[in-house]
Amino acid sequence: MKKTTIATSLPLLVSLGAGALHAEGVVNVLSPGGSVYEGGNAVLWGPAGEKLGIEVRSETADEGLPAVRLQVGSGSVYSDIVFLADYEGTLGGMEGILEPIDYSIVDKSQFMPGTATDYCVGVYGYATVMAWNTETYAAKAPSSWADFWDTEAFPGRRALRGNPETQIEVALLADGVAPEELYDVMSTEEGLDRALAKIFALKDDISVWWSSGAQHAQLMRDGEVDMSTGWNGRFQSAMDDGGPVDFTFNQGILATDCLGVPKGAPNKDLAMKLIAEMANPESQAKLTEYISYGPVIPAAFDTGLIPDDVAKRLPTHPDYLNDLIVQNIGWWVENNDHVRELYENMMTE
Amino acid sequence: MVSLPAPDSRAPLALHRLTGFVLGRIGVMPALLTVGVFVLLPCLWLVWLSVLDRSGALSGENYARLIEQASYRRIFLITFRVSFETVLCCLVLGIPFASYVAKLPPRAFGLVMAAVLFPLWTSLLVRAYAWLVILQRNGLLNTWLQDWGLIDAPLPLAFNEFATVLGMTHIMLPIFLLPTISAMRSVDGNLLKASESMGASGLRTYLSVFLPLSLSGILAGTILVFVMSLGFYVTPAILGGGNVQVISMRIARSLSTYSNFGASSAIGVVLLICVFAVLGLSLLLRRRLSGGKETK
Incomplete structure (x- = not known):
């Protein structure tokens, strides 16, 4: 507790001192702690605030959207910028507790399509990918979701997520649906049935339904399963630990974390300006020093600020851009409840 | 009164x-x-x-969902089956063990009881992961069996109902043993002697005198284990690997799926009713067993 207080108050005091000289105003930023907070202060809102002469007060909260709900619900909004998952950004917009992003100020054109949404501006991207055991498949490695389902060419145990989000997409890709038609197919009951039937057909070979990132990394590192769906950062650390693991970004599902502005934020206009200021390739490139997720402004890879070996591990690297599918998070916000019920029925059948 | x-x-x-x-x-x-x-x-x-829906109005939608969606029925069924299997394992392992322990001299009895109680103080989570280390594909058991040439391919021991019941039995066995042993200790030894003096074999005495006299403790242990097993979360979540879906896991997931508490509350209420039903049934059974003589 004490450590956090000191860590939070120190930069605050520093920025107070600096801001007193030429303060245009104040912006309160709420972010999760750890590397996001550290990186944000160092390369995102920190420098942007300095440049604009805005005093930035940085605070931490474990969960973004619940904090916004609380502030807006109680009528005392004090955060101007909040760090959210893209799912939260879209849900918050639907719930009417976020301000629409002012894209007359924020340059949307530099972002990867789908990573700057109506209520949230992307900061970095992470991907749901396919990982496999390099010893089991030493002769030939699987390379697509179709291979993940091909139990004859690639016999072995699988792990899928015990939550349909990203798994429905993956099943349909394996069944031959083109990426650009993915969400159209998912929007029909037949499409959903098709995805669920595809997963059900693989069920005998699914030995674990994972529920957390730590779990799927562990399953792969221990060789408990031979193939798994999961998040690139987790598999990367399993590889770094020397586990017999490899993964591909091919047909990976990209999701983002992003910045939103709570409804009725006291310094809304300054917040928009600040978000616009930090939405630049250099800042996003520098953020990779703190977080092993990929910039969502493609030009970040041309800045020369990201070392080649690091760049190759990031899901948004230009080499993988055509392989990845940006998740339609709005679809999930609307359909989550229904699809989860169907998925549970399939899992317990 | x-x-x-x-x-x-x-x-x-x-x-x-x-x-x-x-x-x-x-x-x-x-x-x-x-x-x-x-x-x-x-x-x-x-x-x-x-009985409240998302908007806070009175509605039966949370209960309707329990009936409409097949998964809930199956999850209730699985939970009851797993609990029943755990009880069965406790009975099979616990009754012979308790019978033996009950007859031990005081000092040995104290030692054995300490050994029985000791696992109760070990964290649930640690015990679940310990089983995982033993049972998983490259775990202790499979490695040994393969090294000894007993099996060619690893057996699917972890992440299924078997592992779940094993882990739960490990946790519930001491809880079953406590009332059972205490009932067996209080059986009057003279009655056993009387039975044997009248020519009954050791087995006959055990089955017709000792066990019936211990029945109240066994029944108490059974009910305790069954009811507690219905609410298990950590053990099935870790050892079941998503293949064993129990009610408590579903309650937790409903909390994150639906933005109100109604969905999970409805499952909780149904579970509560089930538990009361089990308790009521056991009370009836107890009355029947004691031949109605126990009524005061």
Whole structure:
């Protein structure tokens, strides 16, 4: 507790001192702690605030959207910028507790399509990918979701997520649906049935339904399963630990974390300006020093600020851009409840 | 319970009884209040939440969902099956063990009881992961069996119902043993001697005298294990690997799926009713077993 207080108050005091000289105003930023907070202060809102002469007060909260709900619900909004998952950004917009992003100020054109949404501006991207055991498949490695389902060419145990989000997409890709038609197919009951039937057909070979990132990394590192769906950062650390693991970004599902502005934020206009200021390739490139997720402004890879070996591990690297599918998070916000019920029925059948 | 009005000549005694009665009632108040505030009220609140829909209006949608969606039926079925299997394992392992322990001399008995109780103080989570280390594909058991040439391919020991029941039995066995051993200890040894002196074999004495006299403890242990097993979360979540879906996991998931508490509350209410049904059934069974003689 004490450590956090000191860590939070120190930069605050520093920025107070600096801001007193030429303060245009104040912006309160709420972010999760750890590397996001550290990186944000160092390369995102920190420098942007300095440049604009805005005093930035940085605070931490474990969960973004619940904090916004609380502030807006109680009528005392004090955060101007909040760090959210893209799912939260879209849900918050639907719930009417976020301000629409002012894209007359924020340059949307530099972002990867789908990573700057109506209520949230992307900061970095992470991907749901396919990982496999390099010893089991030493002769030939699987390379697509179709291979993940091909139990004859690639016999072995699988792990899928015990939550349909990203798994429905993956099943349909394996069944031959083109990426650009993915969400159209998912929007029909037949499409959903098709995805669920595809997963059900693989069920005998699914030995674990994972529920957390730590779990799927562990399953792969221990060789408990031979193939798994999961998040690139987790598999990367399993590889770094020397586990017999490899993964591909091919047909990976990209999701983002992003910045939103709570409804009725006291310094809304300054917040928009600040978000616009930090939405630049250099800042996003520098953020990779703190977080092993990929910039969502493609030009970040041309800045020369990201070392080649690091760049190759990031899901948004230009080499993988055509392989990845940006998740339609709005679809999930609307359909989550229904699809989860169907998925549970399939899992317990 | 209620004291009758005493004759006039013994007025002081009646007064004494009356104050005792009142004081007794007052003395019981804090306990009643605690139960009311911390058990009864939350339960009623749970029921209330379960009949509210997302907008906060009265609705039966949370219960309708339990009937419409096939997964709920299956999850209830799995939970009851897993609990039943755990009880069965406890009975098979626990009764012979308890019978043996009950007859031990005091010092040995104390030692064995300490060994029985010791696992109770180990964290649930640690024990679940320990089983995982033993049972998983490259775990201890499979590695050994393969090294000894007993099997060619690793057996699917972890992440299934087998592992779940094993892990739960490990946790519930001491809880089954406590009432069982205590009942067996209190069996009058003279009755066993009497049985044997009348020519009954050791097995006959065990089955027709010793076990029936211990039945109340065995029944208490069985009910305790069954009811507690219905609410297990950590062990099935870790050792079941998503292949064993139990009610408590579903309650937790409903909390994150639906933005209100109604969905999970409804499952909780149904589970509560099931538990009461089991308790009621066991009470009936107990009455039947004691031949109605126990009624006071």
